[in-house]
Amino acid sequence: MKTIALKSAKIKNIFQQLEGNFGGEIQKDAKEYILEIDNQMGQGLIKGMTFNSGISYLEFDMTFSEDFQLVTETTEETPICFAYCAKGKVAHSFGLDKKKRVLENFQTGILTSKSLQDNVIYFEKNVDIKITLIVVNPIKSETDVKTLNYKLQNLFYKENISENYIYIGSYNLKIAEKIQQLAAVSQKGIVRSLMIESLVQMILALEIEQHSEDMKSANQKTGTLSAWELTSVKELSQFINNYPERNLTVTDLCRKGGLSPSKLQEGFKLMHGRTVIDYIREVRVRKAENLIKNTDLNISEVVYSIGFTSRSYFSKIFKSKYNCSPKQYKAKQMAMAI
Incomplete structure (x- = not known):
């Protein structure tokens, strides 16, 4: 050695x-x-x-x-x-x-x-x-x-x-x-x-x-997940980040990671403090913000490129996170560029 x-x-x-x-x-x-x-x-x-x-x-x-x-x-x-x-x-x-x-x-x-x-x-x-x-x-x-x-x-x-x-x-x-x-x-x-x-x-x-x-606590809060299951949750999180446009369901992710739905949800709450669906939505909105800021795509193109099917629904959750509509955010970025 x-x-x-x-x-x-x-x-x-x-x-x-x-x-x-x-x-x-x-x-x-x-x-x-x-x-x-x-x-x-x-x-x-x-x-x-x-x-x-x-x-x-x-x-x-x-x-x-x-x-x-x-x-x-x-x-x-x-x-x-x-x-x-x-x-x-x-x-x-x-x-x-x-x-x-x-x-x-x-x-x-x-x-x-x-x-x-x-x-x-x-x-x-x-x-x-x-x-x-x-x-x-x-x-x-x-x-x-x-x-x-x-x-x-x-x-x-x-x-x-x-x-x-x-x-x-x-x-x-x-x-x-x-x-x-x-x-x-x-x-x-x-x-x-x-x-x-x-x-x-x-x-x-x-x-x-x-x-x-x-x-x-005398009992450490490790939950019921094993180290292998935690690794799987981490890999699935990265997969969602890499492919936010895919229409992923809990069933799809369970099959891909070899986890039960309860284990999957427990892992995402441990790692991200939110459910699987909420995490997918969060990743998509962050990706959309980046596309609006750094590309010439219009709002409709951004919406469909990240996997959303409803522009009105996207606008609602975008405004909830950034306190302005996607259109207003795009206008601000264009004004700053000028």
Whole structure:
């Protein structure tokens, strides 16, 4: 098993060490570092960024060609690490050859450790993994007591002293949706940085919320869905996004995903907070807004291209979401273009 020891907590230094071990080439866009790997070590991307708030994020979207363990040593000022596994699974231990805890697909984890403690993350070969790590650094002075960092210290440290602690949470599909949005950010420069920071903060909020909900109940709220069923719900959601114009029914989706109607509806309420039909309608309206804004299609052409058969019905739900009719929205876009 290959071992990589990270000697620095700074994103720039981390990527230099990863590049030295895995090869590839580092690209930088504003504050974001991206390492693309396509060699005998594996295939995929590693991304990372540090924000002014003292919060950093690191994402592995990789398939490694051999087992390896990533070892990091905390400093005297120990951070709080929030993790979410969007694909595959990884394991963690405090120190080498210690008890391992597994973070599976769609699970969130929160980690704190003692000062100068080794933290080890284990990656298996030939397993597609996607894990997002959000690291919250501790405050360094009395002037920081109103910050999020300070509030999280009070929540996860005992008497302001960190200990070895790991929490593995319930399945959470809402976070998976935010991870997808993070991957879909196509802008460059400062706009990209701001959008990534906003989504990272949203993911952090959802992970804290998940922890709070789990702590209120002795039985974790995983529902009745298995990891395989959750994966199927995620894939069906993506299918709807890719083909909003198709006249999809609950029966069609159940057959495609191998799920019962009750499992399908439960999954969509977990991931999107709405029923299947409501989600299809939401996707279509978002697609329509994009077409009205960015194409020369007239309203009738937009309506039929996204699968609606009634223009009046489309106008009603569009106005409910955007507080104006499709015609008014089109006129505003044309006026702005002029």
